[in-house]
Structures are given as structure tokens and as C-alpha cells.
Amino acid sequence: MTIARADFIEGMAKGLAVLESFDTERQRLNATLASQRAGITRAAARRHLLTLAHLGYLETDGSWFWLAPKVLRFSGSYLASARLPRMVQPTLNRLAAQTGESFSVVVLDGEQVVIVARSGTTRLLAYGLHLGARLPAHATSTGRVLLASKTKAALNAWLKGRELARLTAHTVAEPKAFRAVIDDVRSKDYCIASEEHELGVHALAVPLRTLQGDTVAALNVVVPTARFDPRTVERDLLALLLDAARELRPLL
Structure with a gap:
């Protein structure tokens, strides 16, 4: 949403930018790295890091800072109170019990997708597919489905100036080819991504x-390539996902 300039608290925005600078690539930051990632001065980054540590959201050894368990309060409160995860969880559990596979519901957040609900499964999950995980939208089946729901103008704006990282040898990272992929997903109204985010995995x-x-949101299933090929995934699992999506529609 857009707000009046007088209502915008710049200090809060900078503090959140510093907090968001921590991820799986950079789990520990000093003031210099935080300033570069948050786009603020080193002095400002240092003050924000020290304040966040004082409030208990970061831990520090005096030079380096890392996330403290207290940050989970935000995600825990969202997952406990948000309507979407509560509405889809019974369906995810049923699909997992029916197939033994792993199912998730995912939303788009900028250049990433976030898992907001997932099923339990006895099978091994792909790396990083835990509740709250953030994954690159361009290389995931869910991200492509959500990007395909955008208008072409909105997709152009999303792609403008964005570098699509090549995560595996199979990742579609060239903009023209990626647009063609999104057009195909928009036409089919589903997406299969094979080993584009992680080797050994179809989604x-x-x-x-x-x-x-x-x-x-998007509903997906992740399966290992050792047990499935793309045709089998489509043949055995697509109908289940489509039926589940139709069942959930009145609840969303």
C-alpha cells in the first residue's frame, strides 16, 4: 500500500531492512556488510544492529551479529493467526496421507516465494522445504505459477533489471526463455519444474x-527424480492438485 510521506517512519524501515539482510547466504553480518545489504550508511547500520541486539532480536560477539530465536515470534504469530495456513492445512494433510508425498502452499514475496503451510511426510524432503522457507521464485514451480497470474505489464515490471540466478544446469535464467516458460505456464495453468532449484527434485x-x-497462493508437490519422471508426475499427481485447488476455492 501507499502512505503519505508524513506517516512513513524511516527509522523503522531502515531497522527492518537491516533485519532482512540476514539470510542463508549471510547468516552473520558486521556493520559494513549490513550497511551494504540494507543500503544505508555504516554508522546507521551499526546503530540498528546494536538496537536489535539490545531488544533481543540479534545476538552478537561484539563485532558480528546473527539472528536470535526471538525473531521467530513474527513468523509464529503469522502462522498461528493467518487465515490461509489454517484453511489449507487439512487438505495438505489429506494429500500427504493419500500419497506419502510432500505438499506445500506458497505465496509470492518480491523475488522469492515463502512456504506458509506444508504437510508432514515420511519421505525425505528436498533441502530447505521447511515451513517459512524462502525460495527463488524464478526457479520454482510455485513461483512460476504465481508469476503467471500477473498481467504481462506486471510481469515486465517484476523482471525489469532483475538477474535470474542459474542455480543448477537446468535453471532457465535467460529472460527471453523465461518469459516463454511463464507464457506456457499461463496457458496450461500449472507448472512442472525439474531440477531447476535443486538437483534430484521435480516440483x-x-x-x-x-x-x-x-x-x-500456489499448491505444490515435491518428489525425487529417482522415483518419478516429469510425465509420471503429471499423470499421477496433477489431477489430485487440481481437485484440491477446486475444493479450497470457496474457503479462500
Whole structure:
């Protein structure tokens, strides 16, 4: 949303930018690295790091800072109170019990997708597919389904100036080819991504829509290439996902 300049608290925005600078690539930051990642001065980054540590959201050895367990309060509160995870969880559990595979519901957040609900499974999950995990949208089945729900103008804006990282040898990272992939997903209304985010993994996703037709999330299943090929994934699992999406529509 857009707010009046007088209502914008710049200090809060900078503090959150520093907090968001921590990720799996940079789990520990000093003031210099935090300033570079947050786009603020080193002096400002240092003050924000010290304040966040004082409040208990970061831990520090005096020079380096890292996330403290207290930051989980935000995600825990969201997952406990948000409507979407509560609405989809029974369906995810049923699909997992029916197939033994791992299912997730994912939303788009900028250049990444975030897992907001997932099923338990006895099978080994792909790396990083835990609740709250953030994954690159361009290399995931869910991200592509959600990007395909955008208008072409909105997709152009999303792609403008963005470098698509090549995560594996199979990742589609060239902009023109990626646009063609999104057009294909938009036409089919589902996506299969094979070993583009992680080797040894196929992922199949379909959009979750409201009764008004708005795409609010994506539902996906992740399976190992050792047991499935893309045709088998489509043959055995697509109908299940489509049926689940139809069942969820009145609840979203």
C-alpha cells in the first residue's frame, strides 16, 4: 500500500531492512556488510544492529551479529493467526496421507516465494522445504505459477533489471526463455519444474484462487527424480492438485 510521506517512519524501515539482510547466504553480518545489504550508511547500520541486539532480536560477539530465536515470534504469530495456513492445512494433510508425498502452499514475496503451510511426510524432503522457507521464485514451480497470474505489464515490471540466478544446469535464467516458460505456464495453468532449484527434485504446482478468480497462493508437490519422471508426475499427481485447488476455492 501507499502512505503519505508524513506517516512513513524511516527509522523503522531502515531497522527492518537491516533485519532482512540476514539470510542463508549471510547468516552473520558486521556493520559494513549490513550497511551494504540494507543500503544505508555504516554508522546507521551499526546503530540498528546494536538496537536489535539490545531488544533481543540479534545476538552478537561484539563485532558480528546473527539472528536470535526471538525473531521467530513474527513468523509464529503469522502462522498461528493467518487465515490461509489454517484453511489449507487439512487438505495438505489429506494429500500427504493419500500419497506419502510432500505438499506445500506458497505465496509470492518480491523475488522469492515463502512456504506458509506444508504437510508432514515420511519421505525425505528436498533441502530447505521447511515451513517459512524462502525460495527463488524464478526457479520454482510455485513461483512460476504465481508469476503467471500477473498481467504481462506486471510481469515486465517484476523482471525489469532483475538477474535470474542459474542455480543448477537446468535453471532457465535467460529472460527471453523465461518469459516463454511463464507464457506456457499461463496457458496450461500449472507448472512442472525439474531440477531447476535443486538437483534430484521435480516440483509440480497449481494456482489457488478465490471464488472471484484472484490467485492468492500456489499448491505444490515435491518428489525425487529417482522415483518419478516429469510425465509420471503429471499423470499421477496433477489431477489430485487440481481437485484440491477446486475444493479450497470457496474457503479462500
